[in-house]
Amino acid sequence: MSDDRRHLLLIGIGAGDPQQLTLQAIDALNRTDVFFMLDKGQGKDELLHFREAICRRHIAPDHDYRIVTLPNPPRPQVPYGAQKDDAYRAIVAEWHHRRSAMLADAIQDSFLPGQTGAFLVWGDPSLYDSTIRIVNKLSSTTTLNLSIDLIPGISSVQMLCALHRIPLNQIGESVLITTGRKLQQLIDEDEYQLPATTVVMLDGNSVFQHIQRDDLMLYWGANLGTEHQALISGPLKEVTPRALAGREEVKTKAGWVMDVFILIRQKLL
Structure with missing residues (x-):
């Protein structure tokens, strides 16, 4: 029976040391066809290079995979100390909407049903990271037909x-x-x-x-x-x-x- 779903993994990769990946995370890397990586612009290149280095270090030489780099939409800033909860939430919601739309297009275009894509999430995906919320919104998109798994990481x-x-x-x-x-x-x-x-x-x-x-x-x-x-x-x-x-x-x-x-x-x- 063929699998018509796209599989999406959110893989916690620790706080900056490649040795902190769990065995479960390494296994997930080696069954991923496409890695989505967000480019946060000049000055944060190391965050992108670290993710690329993790792939080179932990993925078996005979496993084929691709990396799709996406521009990270900047979040509008509210002056520190002047933030109100409602205004702050509205800004974050709008930012999440833009990221969600971009990721939906990338997922649609970058891998086929039956294949696996992944995001490498700094630290642990459950702790002050927006990826889970954004991806959960995408899971309701019937055209993508996503299954989602979360791999915890060291925070x-x-x-x-x-x-x-x-x-x-x-x-x-x-x-x-x-x-x-x-x-x-x-x-x-x-x-x-x-x-x-x-x-x-x-x-x-x-x-x-x-x-x-x-x-x-x-x-x-x-x-x-x-x-x-x-x-x-x-x-x-x-x-x-x-x-x-x-x-x-x-x-x-x-x-x-x-x-x-x-x-x-x-x-x-």
Whole structure:
């Protein structure tokens, strides 16, 4: 019985180290006919080259595959600190719509029913990545007839904990995973409480520098798993200048920076 569906894989590839791929991810690479890779423009070429290097390293020499490179539609920016949730969601929804339309055309044109295509997703596809939402919208498109499988990957949060040798959760305490934008909104309130552990991602403005607390430890990392990896930890007020300088140094050397940090209340360590 012939398979008339197009198979689409979302493969988590870790935070930047090719050795972090799971055996399941490597198996998925070796049954993919077409890889879709988004080109995010000048200054982020390394992100594209890393995905290409993963294919060369982990795919068997006798397996034929193609790479289709697509321009990543830029997302309109809202001034930091001036974002309102409704406005922000509208901007993201419009951006997702443009990406979805582009990907639908690419899938239609690039591989046939019965074949397999894949996206190599940085970190883990479930954590602050839009690919799942976009692809799920495409799954309802009857002309594409997609089946979708998700391959989990090692996230930057997992890697940061491993590199700093810390547990993510404190005994009997909760963990908050949020963005720099949302944490800034929390800080702007007159009185705010942070849980025992706060993980912050997608923070382009180093929001930790605005926190005036004496009881927090900062565990920070940038470009994890790459040659430009940087790590800093210590009491928040003490190490904040080093983290800010480290971020700029990584960005200068690599041409791009992706950082993540964890705040932990000291009395719980």
